[in-house]
Amino acid sequence: MNRRMIFYTLGKLLIALSALLVLPLAVSIYYKESCTLAFLITAAISLVMGLLLSKLLKPASHVIYAREGFAIVALVWLSMSAIGALPFVISGEIPSFADAFFETVSGFTTTGASILRDVESMSHGLLFWRSFTHWIGGMGVLVFVMALLPNVSDRSIHILRAEVPGPIVGKLVPRIKDTAKILYIIYIVLTVIQVIFLLAGGMSLFDSLLHAFGTAGTGGFSIKADGLAGYSPYLQWVIAIFMLIFGVNFNLYYFILIRKAKMAFQSRELWCYLGIVVVAVTAICINIYPMYENFAEVLRQAVFQVSSIITTTGYATTDFNLWPAFSKGVLFVLLFVGACAGSTAGGLKISRVMLVFKIIGREIRRLIHPRSVAKVKLEGKSVDEATLDGVTTYFAVYMIGIIATFLVLSAEPFGIETNFSAAVSCFNNVGPGFAGVGPMSSYADYSAFSKIVMSLAMLLGRLEIYPLLIVFIPSFWKKD
Numbered sequence: 001m002n003r004r005m006i007f008y009t010l011g012k013l014l015i016a017l018s019a020l021l022v023l024p025l026a027v028s029i030y031y032k033e034s035c036t037l038a039f040l041i042t043a044a045i046s047l048v049m050g051l052l053l054s055k056l057l058k059p060a061s062h063v064i065y066a067r068e069g070f071a072i073v074a075l076v077w078l079s080m081s082a083i084g085a086l087p088f089v090i091s092g093e094i095p096s097f098a099d100a101f102f103e104t105v106s107g108f109t110t111t112g113a114s115i116l117r118d119v120e121s122m123s124h125g126l127l128f129w130r131s132f133t134h135w136i137g138g139m140g141v142l143v144f145v146m147a148l149l150p151n152v153s154d155r156s157i158h159i160l161r162a163e164v165p166g167p168i169v170g171k172l173v174p175r176i177k178d179t180a181k182i183l184y185i186i187y188i189v190l191t192v193i194q195v196i197f198l199l200a201g202g203m204s205l206f207d208s209l210l211h212a213f214g215t216a217g218t219g220g221f222s223i224k225a226d227g228l229a230g231y232s233p234y235l236q237w238v239i240a241i242f243m244l245i246f247g248v249n250f251n252l253y254y255f256i257l258i259r260k261a262k263m264a265f266q267s268r269e270l271w272c273y274l275g276i277v278v279v280a281v282t283a284i285c286i287n288i289y290p291m292y293e294n295f296a297e298v299l300r301q302a303v304f305q306v307s308s309i310i311t312t313t314g315y316a317t318t319d320f321n322l323w324p325a326f327s328k329g330v331l332f333v334l335l336f337v338g339a340c341a342g343s344t345a346g347g348l349k350i351s352r353v354m355l356v357f358k359i360i361g362r363e364i365r366r367l368i369h370p371r372s373v374a375k376v377k378l379e380g381k382s383v384d385e386a387t388l389d390g391v392t393t394y395f396a397v398y399m400i401g402i403i404a405t406f407l408v409l410s411a412e413p414f415g416i417e418t419n420f421s422a423a424v425s426c427f428n429n430v431g432p433g434f435a436g437v438g439p440m441s442s443y444a445d446y447s448a449f450s451k452i453v454m455s456l457a458m459l460l461g462r463l464e465i466y467p468l469l470i471v472f473i474p475s476f477w478k479k480d
Contacts, residue, residue, distance in 0.1 A: 001477065004059035006071045011053025013076045017083060018047035024087070024132060028125025035125045038090035046083050067476070074471040077459055081105045084133060093126055098448035105455040107133030109462035110344060112220030112314035112431030113422075115444045115451065120225055124206065131210040131221050137462070138217025138246075138344035139187045186253050187344075191216045194242045201235045215242045218344045220314030220431050227316040227439060233300055236317050240304040244277065247311035247339030268379055269351045273310075273340050276350070280306045280334060284327045291323070309334040312346035314431025316439030328434060335424050335433075346429025346461055348398065354378060355391045397465050402427045405457045409450055422446075426454045427461040 025039035064072070085104040088094035094103060099115045106113045107130055116122070122130075191212050198208035207223065214220050222228070228236055252264040264270070284302040285295075292298045301318050308315045309331050320331060338347015348356075355378060362374045376383045406423035410416075414436050421433030422443065432439040443451065459468050470476050 001071075002059055002061060002063060002065075002068050003477075004057045005061065005064060006068055006075065007053050007057045008059050009064075009072050010075050010079060011050045011055075011057065014046045014050030014079065014083070015054065016050075017080055018043045018050060020132070020136060021046065021087075021129075024125050024129035027128040028123065031124040033123040033125050035087060035091040035093065035123045038087040039125065039129070041090055042083060042086040045086065049083075070467040071471055071476075073463060073467045077108065077463060077468070081108055081455070081459070084108065084129075087126060087129055091123070091126060093122055096448065098451050099444075102443070102451040102455050103130065104133060105458050106431070107131070107219065107221065108137035109429050109458040110134050110137050110217040110219035110312070110346065111426060111429040111458045111462075112214070112222075113426060113437070113454070113458070114221065114431075114442050115446075117442055117444055118225070119223060127210065127223055128206075131213040131219070131223070134217035134219030134221060135191070135213035136217075138219065139183060182254055183250055186250055186257075187216065190242070190245065190253075194238070197238045197242075198235060201232060201238060203231070203235055211239060212242075214315065215239055215313065216246055216344065218243065218246055218311045218313040218339070218346070218429075220308065222315065228304075229317050231317075233296075236300060236304055239315060240300075240307045243307040243311045243313045243315070246313075247273065247307075247343050247345045249340040249342035251342050266379075269340050269354065272354060273350045276334075276337065277306055277310060280310070280330050283330055284323075287324050287327045305331060306334065309430060310337060310345075310347075311339045311343075312428055312430045314439075316432060319438060319440045321434060321438040321440075332421070332424075332434070335421075335428055335430050338428060348395070348428075351378065352391055352394070355383065355388065356395055359388055359392060394465065397469075398427075401457065401460055401465060405453060408453045409446070412446055412450055414445075422454065423457065426457040429458060429461050 021039055021043040025036060025043065028036040028039060081101060081104050084107070085094075085097060085100035088100035088103060089097055094100040094115070102113075102115055105111070112134070119127075194212045194215060195205075195208045198211060199205065203211070210221075210223050211228075214222075224230055228239065248270060249267070252267055252270060255261065255264040281299075281302045284306065285298050288302065289295070289298050292301065304315070304317050305320050307313070312335075320328060336348055337353055338349050339345035341349040341351040355376065358376045358378070362376055365372060365374050376388055402423050405427060406420050409419040409423055412419060417434050418436035421435065422437045425431060425433040425437065432441075436445070437443055443454070446454070456468070
């Protein structure tokens, strides 16, 4: 294992993190806030640690294999979350490190679960940093670094595969560096377009940026006590539509850019994603219709909440805890599903759900026709057995992870609905759950230990379990 390359890359990332802290620092300076010093200290710590690692541990070889890729991703996300929590602690606005770590992990993993009871009392600088972590973590901070760093090896595809969610990750173009650039250009352009639409609806520049960060990263940190309920129907529609847009595989946007729109619109995963949204919205509209004054409001509330949950964004315009049990059941199922692979959303991903059902169908056909040769296809292509085995194994480990998190939370003095939805929501990077952790509540009442466990669950869900899990196995670090 190339350990020097692992820590060298970690050093480069910490330098990049110190540079990213300049933006919230500038915001705090603009608003003349006391948290300015907290950002300066944190940026300095990140810069010094980054310089030490990158200068003292220069590798003889820059080769990255799968093991190095897993280790880099896991260590980077843990370090980034720990250092990213410091501005909250140093400023005193979130004095408990466990709380600050939970909030920062929730930000970087684009979960949006919060321990804050009075979010509107926070300083502008920390509110900006809190939402900016969504935008950084949405596409993946290592993808960002690969887009900027010179001499990025094509073997860095192992980092891309370990960080970008989905069962199958590949390159859009021959060079991995160019792939990373393309992904981030699309990401930035869509974010800017959303900001323009929000500004056009009368939202302030500060609020527009923070809501665009949360939408683009499908994170959903609210900056208002009532979520998005206080904003106009136009602004709610803009955010709902952009949540769905950011839930689409970014590869499809690339096909459209290179004038291969037909390939994009032939994606079965895309149509399955949109089909689930339409069915869920229709079912909820019928169920909640008696609760609202007109159909326009019913449709808007249903579309917004479905878009928010299936893309694992977590924004809310109403307290869906008050909805009938059937509508809550539909949203609960969507907690698991997630949006498309290759998007910024969490959850299982549509393509993985499709493969699970196809595998079940194949096994049923084998029982009926034992001698038949049944192949599983996705997007018109046969899926190899290694990928299918990976999907079934991942699904099993995924369920074990949720059950383990739920069992830990069961020691807390809350009901099953609260604890189980909290476990599912954190593992799937959604944010709000039901009952005590609903859209108008917070995770503040959980113990420090449970918050650390939920933080790890969020990281496991965002990195799709294996990168974080295997770095804690001693044999992983042994030489070949």
